[in-house]
Amino acid sequence: MEAITLAGIARRVLDELLKSPYKTLEIRGARNVIALERARELRRVFLTYETFQDVTVGTEGLLAEILRLESMEQRIPWEESDEREVTVCRAQVRLLGLGRIVEVRKRNTVLVVRVREMLPQEMDIG
Numbered sequence: 001m002e003a004i005t006l007a008g009i010a011r012r013v014l015d016e017l018l019k020s021p022y023k024t025l026e027i028r029g030a031r032n033v034i035a036l037e038r039a040r041e042l043r044r045v046f047l048t049y050e051t052f053q054d055v056t057v058g059t060e061g062l063l064a065e066i067l068r069l070e071s072m073e074q075r076i077p078w079e080e081s082d083e084r085e086v087t088v089c090r091a092q093v094r095l096l097g098l099g100r101i102v103e104v105r106k107r108n109t110v111l112v113v114r115v116r117e118m119l120p121q122e123m124d125i126g
Helices: 011-019 030-042
Strands: 002-006 022-027 044-047 060-076 084-107 110-118
Touching (some): 011 060, 030 044
16 A cells, blocks of 8 residues: 655654544644645555654554645744744544555655555554
8 A cells, every 4th residue: 555654753643543543633844744735645644653764664653544634824932033834734534554664765855655554463663
C-alpha cells in the first residue's frame, strides 16, 4: 500500500490512535504540512515517530486514511514582533493498521512510501 509519510509524530499521539481508530491531528511542522497537502489525492498517510532523516526501509508506524483535511492560519504572540502567523493543518484520520516500510521514494520534500501491513505481534516500535 502506498502512503505519504508524516514523520516525528509524538508517541502519545500514535498510542491514542491505536486506542481509538478515529482522531483529528493538528499538524504544525512545515514538512508535515506540505506532506498533508500532497496527501489530498492519495488519501493515505504513514505516521511514524522517526524523524524524516531516519525514515528508511524497515521503519514501523501506523497507516491511516484521511477522512477530512483543512488548512488554516493561526496567529500566535511573538516576542520580537506583535504577532506571527503559522499554517496549521487539521487532519481527521481513521486507523487502517500497522505497517513497515518496504520502499521509500522522495518526491521534492515529501516521502512517498510503500508499506507492508503487519500484525500487532510483528511490531517492534521502541
